[in-house]
Amino acid sequence: xxxxxxxxxxxxxxxxxxxxxxxxxxxxxxxxxxxxxxxxxxxxxxxxxxxxxxxxxxxxxxxxxxxxxxxxxxxxxxxxxxxxxxxxxxxxxxxxxxxxxxxxxxxxxxxx
Amino acid sequence: xxxxxxxxxxxxxxxxxxxxxxxxxxxxxxxxxxxxxxxxxxxxxxxxxxxxxxxxxxxxxxxxxxxxxxxxxxxxxxxxxxxxxxxxxxxxxxxxxxxxxxxxxxxxxxxxxxxxxxxxxxxxxxxxxxxxxxxxxxxxxxxxxxxxxxxxxxxxxxx
Numbered sequence: 001x002x003x004x005x006x007x008x009x010x011x012x013x014x015x016x017x018x019x020x021x022x023x024x025x026x027x028x029x030x031x032x033x034x035x036x037x038x039x040x041x042x043x044x045x046x047x048x049x050x051x052x053x054x055x056x057x058x059x060x061x062x063x064x065x066x067x068x069x070x071x072x073x074x075x076x077x078x079x080x081x082x083x084x085x086x087x088x089x090x091x092x093x094x095x096x097x098x099x100x101x102x103x104x105x106x107x108x109x110x111x112x
Numbered sequence: 113x114x115x116x117x118x119x120x121x122x123x124x125x126x127x128x129x130x131x132x133x134x135x136x137x138x139x140x141x142x143x144x145x146x147x148x149x150x151x152x153x154x155x156x157x158x159x160x161x162x163x164x165x166x167x168x169x170x171x172x173x174x175x176x177x178x179x180x181x182x183x184x185x186x187x188x189x190x191x192x193x194x195x196x197x198x199x200x201x202x203x204x205x206x207x208x209x210x211x212x213x214x215x216x217x218x219x220x221x222x223x224x225x226x227x228x229x230x231x232x233x234x235x236x237x238x239x240x241x242x243x244x245x246x247x248x249x250x251x252x253x254x255x256x257x258x259x260x261x262x263x264x265x266x267x268x269x270x271x
């Protein structure tokens with residue numbers, strides 16, 4: 001439980017920052033090296049390393065050294081979140097269309 | 113893969129795409145207004161929950177933000193309009209506050225199928241690892257990696 005709470009705290013801390021949210025969005029598209037991320041977000045390598053470490057501690061990002069380059073990709077927590085979110089989104093979309101159908105039915109008289 | 117819910121035909125053209133098709137017994141004009149007039153959106157988008165439309169600039173680049181007050185809490189959704197073609201097509205980005213930085217591109221297309229009926233096709237594109245893998249396979253990443261490796265070497269030398 002304490003561990004879970006710590007994970008949760010780490011997750012919230014990690015996504016509380018707009019740069020880190022941007023990093024997650026960027027890595028959701030494809031993996032990237034620290035250098036590439038630093039360039040994209042116009043910051044120093046040291047600064048970017050700090051952001052990536054926070055995200056890695058929260059399990060949102062995973063990094064691996066390939067040759068001299070440290071590559072970053074989404075971590076296990078983020079991938080599980082993604083799958084859950086896609087499922088949730090689909091249900092929501094379908095429910096909204098149900099609601100739209102009811103609305104159009106209800107307002108039929110307004111059709112001139 | 114095809115799933116049929118109460119009234120929708122749902123297909124998954126790829127792991128990162130969901131296509132939902134549904135026919136409404138209403139004219140294109142009414143359906144269009146239901147999607148683009150904030151007063152009408154507030155009537156249905158919240159699925160019975162109170163919906164506050166904070167922003168809705170229905171034009172290319174325009175910002176939208178809705179806040180849904182559900183029994184389990186308040187949920188904010190927002191994004192930007194990428195394409196608005198009257199009576200035909202709306203493309204906008206969609207982001208939920210609960211998944212910050214996680215952007216879906218949502219395209220809604222309307223088609224008049226006669227007898228005052230309209231087919232609505234919503235295609236949602238998710239930014240996921242599959243897209244990343246697609247890039248990897250296309251070889252673009254290789255070229256990019258080489259460039260960045262060269263840059264890394266240069267930066268190491270000039271440190």
